[in-house]
Amino acid sequence: MKPEDILRHPPKVLTSAQRDAYFRTGFLAVDGLVPDAWLHRSRELSAEFLEASKAVAVSNEAFDLGPRHRPDQPHVRRLRALVDRHPDFWRLASESVLADIAADLVGPDVKFHSAKLNYKWPGSGEIVDWHQDIPAWPHTNYSPVTLGFYLDEVSPERGPLTCIPGSHHGPIFVHRDDAGHWTGSIQERDMMTVDRTCAVDLTGPAGTVIAINCRTIHASRANLTDRVRPVALFVYSSADAFPWTAAPTPTNHTGDIVRGRPAQTAHLDATPCPVPPDWSRIGYGSIFSVQRAGEAS
Numbered sequence: 001m002k003p004e005d006i007l008r009h010p011p012k013v014l015t016s017a018q019r020d021a022y023f024r025t026g027f028l029a030v031d032g033l034v035p036d037a038w039l040h041r042s043r044e045l046s047a048e049f050l051e052a053s054k055a056v057a058v059s060n061e062a063f064d065l066g067p068r069h070r071p072d073q074p075h076v077r078r079l080r081a082l083v084d085r086h087p088d089f090w091r092l093a094s095e096s097v098l099a100d101i102a103a104d105l106v107g108p109d110v111k112f113h114s115a116k117l118n119y120k121w122p123g124s125g126e127i128v129d130w131h132q133d134i135p136a137w138p139h140t141n142y143s144p145v146t147l148g149f150y151l152d153e154v155s156p157e158r159g160p161l162t163c164i165p166g167s168h169h170g171p172i173f174v175h176r177d178d179a180g181h182w183t184g185s186i187q188e189r190d191m192m193t194v195d196r197t198c199a200v201d202l203t204g205p206a207g208t209v210i211a212i213n214c215r216t217i218h219a220s221r222a223n224l225t226d227r228v229r230p231v232a233l234f235v236y237s238s239a240d241a242f243p244w245t246a247a248p249t250p251t252n253h254t255g256d257i258v259r260g261r262p263a264q265t266a267h268l269d270a271t272p273c274p275v276p277p278d279w280s281r282i283g284y285g286s287i288f289s290v291q292r293a294g295e296a297s
Ligand SMILES: O=C(O)CCC(=O)C(=O)O
Pocket: 118, 119, 120, 128, 133, 159, 160, 161, 218, 219, 220, 221, 231, 287
């Protein structure tokens, strides 16, 4: 669906100003939208999974583990395919206010794509370099949005995501090095064409909802505090957007319609998108492992 068609439908949750800001800048941060009960439940489940990770030594379908992971000191970078980890995470994705917010941003017919819970442990090890999401999972149009919320307060020092306003209207960059290896990040020479000084940090109290369009150039900063920063992220699209490559981290619910009806016609946007590696063949670790290794893992 095109933004002008989406905006013709009355919003369910967001104000008109918030919706307009999303389509103008390519991102949004709004606090006070996630009910306390969901915030509490998400924190509870996060704590349970961190505890369970102590019994796991190497990354698997659930946990992307960092290099410092030890049984007495978990270093989980990502809880993968989140909606498959616990039924409450799927209820959160499909039944909560998140799906209504998604409808405000992608139109009344909403398709679920994927979800994860990213941690950022103290230090600079999990800085995420500048990237766009869509080159990892191309769709027939650019409605997909990464929508989620911070489980805890995120200040500028606690590893916030940071976005370049208006970059969703600009080029879609190749996320590979000169040898053609997938890096998950935009090359420095391409970033030289982008004004990084206008980047906006998405900060806010626990429960702050963040939304980032799939073409928006974003990154995330170092965590300079001594506390971990968890963010739950869910990807939704218009029902008329269809992925044209295998998903990097498919879930049991990828492709499910969570609001409205399935599309009878695909919306095809003419803007070209670079082709990612075939994830069904080589597998995908996480943006952390890929950006650190400089290769697909
Ligand atoms: O967790 C973060 O701080 C960044 C996440 C991100 O940009 C991504 O997973 O694409």
